[in-house]
Amino acid sequence: xxxxxxxxxxxxxxxxxxxxxxxxxxxxxxxxxxxxxxxxxxxxxxxxxxxxxxxxxxxxxxxxxxxxxxxxxxxxxxxxxxxxxxxxxxxxxxxxxxxxxxxxxxxxxxxxxxxxxxxxxxxxxxxxxxxxxxxxxxxxxxxxxxxxxxxxxxxxxxxxxxxxxxxxxxxxxxxxxxxxxxxxxxxxxxxxxxxxxxxxxxxxxxxxxxxxxxxxxxxxxxxxxxxxxxxxxxxxxxxxxxxxxxxxxxxxxxxxxxxxxxxxxxxxxxxxxxxxxxxxxxxxxxxxxxxxxxxxxxxxxxxxxxxxxxxxxxxxxxxxxxxxxxxxxxxxxxxxxxxxxxxxxxxxxxxxxxxxxxxxxxxxxxxxxxxxxxxxxxxxxxxxxxxxxxxxxxxxxxxxxxxxxxxxxxxxxxxxxxxxx
Amino acid sequence: xxxxxxxxxxxxxxxxxxxxxxxxxxxxxxxxxxxxxxxxxxxxxxxxxxxxxxxxxxxxxxxxxxxxxxxxxxxxxxxxxxxxxxxxxxxxxxxxxxxxxxxxxxxxxxxxxxxxxxxxxxxxxxxxxxxxxxxxxxxxxxxxxxxxxxxxxxxxxxxxxxxxxxxxxxxxxxxxxxxxxxxxxxxxxxxxxxxxxxxxxxxxxxxxxxxxxxxxxxxxxxxxxxxxxxxxxxxxxxxxxxxxxxxxxxxxxxxxxxxxxxxxxxxxxxxxxxxxxxxxxxxxxxxxxxxxxxxxxxxxxxxxxxxxxxxxxxxxxxxxxxxxxxxxxxxxxxxxxxxxxxxxxxxxxxxxxxxxxxxxxxxxxxxxxxxxxxxxxxxxxxxxxxxxxxxxxxxxxxxxxxxxxxxxxxxxxxxxxxxxx
Numbered sequence: 001x002x003x004x005x006x007x008x009x010x011x012x013x014x015x016x017x018x019x020x021x022x023x024x025x026x027x028x029x030x031x032x033x034x035x036x037x038x039x040x041x042x043x044x045x046x047x048x049x050x051x052x053x054x055x056x057x058x059x060x061x062x063x064x065x066x067x068x069x070x071x072x073x074x075x076x077x078x079x080x081x082x083x084x085x086x087x088x089x090x091x092x093x094x095x096x097x098x099x100x101x102x103x104x105x106x107x108x109x110x111x112x113x114x115x116x117x118x119x120x121x122x123x124x125x126x127x128x129x130x131x132x133x134x135x136x137x138x139x140x141x142x143x144x145x146x147x148x149x150x151x152x153x154x155x156x157x158x159x160x161x162x163x164x165x166x167x168x169x170x171x172x173x174x175x176x177x178x179x180x181x182x183x184x185x186x187x188x189x190x191x192x193x194x195x196x197x198x199x200x201x202x203x204x205x206x207x208x209x210x211x212x213x214x215x216x217x218x219x220x221x222x223x224x225x226x227x228x229x230x231x232x233x234x235x236x237x238x239x240x241x242x243x244x245x246x247x248x249x250x251x252x253x254x255x256x257x258x259x260x261x262x263x264x265x266x267x268x269x270x271x272x273x274x275x276x277x278x279x280x281x282x283x284x285x286x287x288x289x290x291x292x293x294x295x296x297x298x299x300x301x302x303x304x305x306x307x308x309x310x311x312x313x314x315x316x317x318x319x320x321x322x323x324x325x326x327x328x329x330x331x332x333x334x335x336x337x338x339x340x341x342x343x344x345x346x347x348x349x350x351x352x353x354x355x356x357x358x359x360x361x362x363x364x365x366x367x368x369x370x371x372x373x374x375x376x377x378x379x380x381x382x383x384x385x386x387x388x389x390x391x392x393x394x395x396x397x398x399x400x401x402x403x404x405x406x407x408x409x410x411x412x413x414x415x416x417x418x419x420x421x
Numbered sequence: 422x423x424x425x426x427x428x429x430x431x432x433x434x435x436x437x438x439x440x441x442x443x444x445x446x447x448x449x450x451x452x453x454x455x456x457x458x459x460x461x462x463x464x465x466x467x468x469x470x471x472x473x474x475x476x477x478x479x480x481x482x483x484x485x486x487x488x489x490x491x492x493x494x495x496x497x498x499x500x501x502x503x504x505x506x507x508x509x510x511x512x513x514x515x516x517x518x519x520x521x522x523x524x525x526x527x528x529x530x531x532x533x534x535x536x537x538x539x540x541x542x543x544x545x546x547x548x549x550x551x552x553x554x555x556x557x558x559x560x561x562x563x564x565x566x567x568x569x570x571x572x573x574x575x576x577x578x579x580x581x582x583x584x585x586x587x588x589x590x591x592x593x594x595x596x597x598x599x600x601x602x603x604x605x606x607x608x609x610x611x612x613x614x615x616x617x618x619x620x621x622x623x624x625x626x627x628x629x630x631x632x633x634x635x636x637x638x639x640x641x642x643x644x645x646x647x648x649x650x651x652x653x654x655x656x657x658x659x660x661x662x663x664x665x666x667x668x669x670x671x672x673x674x675x676x677x678x679x680x681x682x683x684x685x686x687x688x689x690x691x692x693x694x695x696x697x698x699x700x701x702x703x704x705x706x707x708x709x710x711x712x713x714x715x716x717x718x719x720x721x722x723x724x725x726x727x728x729x730x731x732x733x734x735x736x737x738x739x740x741x742x743x744x745x746x747x748x749x750x751x752x753x754x755x756x757x758x759x760x761x762x763x764x765x766x767x768x769x770x771x772x773x774x775x776x777x778x779x780x781x782x783x784x785x786x787x788x789x790x791x792x793x794x795x796x797x798x799x800x801x802x803x804x805x806x807x808x809x810x811x812x813x814x815x816x817x818x819x820x821x822x823x824x825x826x827x828x829x830x831x832x833x834x835x836x837x838x839x840x841x842x
Contacts, residue, residue: 091607275703
C-alpha cells in the first residue's frame with residue numbers, strides 16, 4: 001500500500017526514539033487502549049511508522065516552552081514518519097491535520113517543524129495541480145527565455161480605479177509583463193473591485209490589441225468563496241488572465257475551489273508566512289508548504305528574493321526556488337515569484353545560485369523610480385537578467401547596459417550596504 | 422468612519438514608537454513615495470493609526486531571530502493599531518492579510534503576536550455569525566443547565582462503520598450528549614464517510630425515536646469545498662445535527678462557505694493551533710483567533726481543558742473560555758469545547774475559575790474506562806458538574822456521588838501528580 005512520508009526537525013526532552021514513537025502514535029491509531037474488535041492487523045494497517053531518525057545536537061535550553069518534565073537536556077533530530085494512504089485517501093485538509101495537527105501541542109516536543117513531505121504517484125490521479133504553471137504563464141504573457149518582469153501597484157491602498165489604470169497604462173507602455181494588486185487591497189471604499197477590473201482591463205486589452213502582448217494583471221480576489229467566484233468571473237469576462245489569492249488568509253479548501261475553475265492563472269501570495277516559519281523550530285518549511293499549494297493547483301507562489309528587505313536569508317530563498325522548480329509527481333509546474341527589495345542588482349546572484357530564468361521577477365521602486373522612468377526600469381531589469389545569464393558581474397553588466405548602469409547608480413548603494421551585513 | 426483595532430505584543434530592536442509606525446505604514450499606505458494624485462487627504466483616509474503604546478520590559482536576547490541591525494537591546498510593548506473599515510470593507514481574508522500579513526517578516530520586529538481585535542458594529546449586518554451557538558446546541562441535544570457531556574471515538578482511525586456504530590450504541594445508551602470523529606478520520610479505506618454516517622445515524626435516530634433525545638454526532642467533513650458540501654448534505658439527509666471541520670486545515674473561506682449553509686451546528690476543531698500560538702512572541706492569541714471564527718459562523722470551538730495533557734497553562738485555558746463567552750457584536754454565541762485529559766476531576770476547578778456551565782465537556786478514557794462502564798462514566802461527569810456548581814471540592818463530591826467517587830479512585834491519582842507540578 002502506498003504511503004505518505006513526512007520529515008520533521010524535532011527537539012525533545014525525551015530520548016529521540018521515544019518522542020518519535022509518541023508522534024507516530026498520537027497521529028494515528030497507536031496510543032489508546034484496545035477496543036473490542038481492534039485487531040493487531042488493523043492497528044498495523046493504520047499505524048504511522050517511524051522510518052528513520054538522524055540525531056543532531058543536544059542543547060541545554062529548549063527552543064520553545066512547554067516541556068512538562070525535563071532532565072535539562074533537549075535532543076534535536078531529523079525524523080521521517082510515514083502513513084498509509086488508506087488513512088486519509090486523497091483529502092488534503094485531513095492530510096494536513098495528520099501531518100501538522102495536535103503535534104505542536106505535545107509536551108514531548110520543545111520544537112517541531114515539518115520540513116518536507118512526499119506523496120505517492122496515485123495523487124496524480126486525484127489532483128490536477130496547476131492548470132498553467134511556468135509554461136502556461138509564459139504563453140499567457142508571450143515571454144520566452146527570460147524571467148517574467150513584474151511589479152506591484154503602490155501605494156498599497158488609496159488609489160482610485162482611474163489612478164490605478166493610469167499607472168497600469170504607464171507600466172504596459174514600459175514593456176512590463178505582469179502587474180499585481182497589493183494584498184491589502186481587494187475592494188476598498190474608493191476602489192471597488194469591479195470598477196478596478198474594468199478600468200485596468202480596458203488599458204490592458206487596448207495594449208494587447210495594438211501589440212499582441214497581453215500583460216498579466218493579478219487582481220486580488222481573496223474573500224468569501226462565493227465572492228471569490230464572482231470576482232473570478234468578473235476577471236474572465238473582462239478578458240483578464242490571472243487572479244491573486246492570499247493563500248494563508250483564504251485557506252486551502254477555498255484556494256482549491258478557485259484553482260479548480262481552470263480559466264485563470266492563480267497567483268499565490270504567502271503573506272502570513274512568517275508566522276508559520278520564522279522560528280527555526282516551530283511551524284513548517286517552504287519545501288513542504290509549496291507542495292500543498294501545488295496539489296491545490298496554484299500556478300505562481302511567492303518565494304521572497306535574494307538580499308530581500310525581510311528577515312529571510314539568501315540560502316533559504318534559494319532553497320525555496322529550488323523546491324518550486326523540482327518536478328512533483330512528474331510535473332505540477334509552479335512559477336516562483338521573486339520579490340522584496342529587488343531592482344535588478346540581485347539578478348546575477350539569483351541566477352548564479354539557481355541557474356534558472358523560470359521566475360516571475362518583481363520590482364517596485366526599481367521600476368518606478370528609475371532615472372529614465374518606468375520604461376527605463378523595465379529595460380534595466382531585462383538587461384540585468386540578460387547579463388546574469390551571460391555570467392557578467394554587476395560591474396561588467398553596468399559597463400555593457402546603459403539602463404542597468406543607471407539602476408546601479410541609483411539603487412546600488414543601498415544594496416552594497418546590505419551585502420556588507 | 423468606523424475603524425478596526427488590533428492589539429499586538431511586540432518585541433523590537435528599535436524604539437517602540439518607531440517600530441509601531443513601521444507596522445502601521447507597512448500595512449496601509451504609509452511607506453511609499455508619493456505618486457501623482459495621491460493627496461495627503463487620501464493618505465490620511467487609508468493610513469493605519471497607532472492608537473496606544475504600553476511599554477513593557479527590555480531584554481538582551483531576541484525572542485525570534487531575524488533582526489538586521491541591533492544595539493543588543495530588545496524592547497517589548499503592547500501596542501494598539503487601527504484601520505478604517507474603508508480599507509477592506511467586510512472581507513475577512515483581507516482583514517487577516519492586513520492584521521497578520523507580511524508583518525511577521527519585518528526585521529524591525531523580533532517578536533510579534535496578535536493579541537486581540539475589535540470590529541465595529543456594522544459587521545453585524547454583513548456576518549450572520551454562528552447559526553446555533555450555545556442556545557442552539559442546547560436545543561439540539563435537549564440539555565439545559567449543565568455542560569453538554571461529550572466524547573471522541575477512539576482509536577482515532579481503524580474502526581469500521583459497524584464497530585463505530587457499536588461504540589455509539591454503547592455511548593448513547595450511557596446517556597451521552599455529544600460524540601465526535603477524531604480529526605485524523607474523515608473517510609478512510611475501511612470507514613467510508615457515507616457508510617459511517619448511515620451506520621451511526623441509524624443508532625442515533627433509533628435512540629431519539631425511543632427517548633426523544635437526539636445525541637449530537639460531529640462527523641468530520643473536512644475536505645475540498647465540494648466534498649464538504651456533499652458530506653454536509655449526507656449528514657442532513659441522514660438526520661444528523663452537526664458537522665466537524667478542522668479550521669486551520671480547511672481555512673477561513675472554506676469554513677465560512679459551510680457555516681453559511683445553516684442547517685447543521687459546526688464543531689470547530691483547532692488542530693494545528695500550537696503552530697500559531699505556542700511561542701510566546703510569535704503568532705496569534707486565542708481571543709483574536711476565536712473572533713475570526715465566530716464571524717465565519719462556527720458554533721463550537723476547542724479551548725483545551727484545565728490540567729490538560731498538552732503544554733498549555735490553566736490560565737491560558739481560562740482566558741480562552743472567557744473569550745468565547747464574552748458577547749461579540751451583541752451575541753455571536755459560540756460554545757467552548759473543553760477537552761484533553763478530562764475525567765470530571767477538573768470540573769470543580771473549571772467551574773470555580775469560569776463560573777459557567779455553558780461548555781461542551783469532552784472526556785475519553787474518563788468515560789470509556791469507568792469501573793461501571795461508559796454509563797457510569799457519563800453519570801460521573803454529570804455528577805462532577807453538579808458538585809462543581811454546588812461548590813463542592815473533589816473530596817466532598819466523592820463522598821456524595823458514588824460514580825464520581827469511582828472516577829476519583831481510578832483517574833484521580835494521575836491528576837494529583839499533575840496538580841503538584
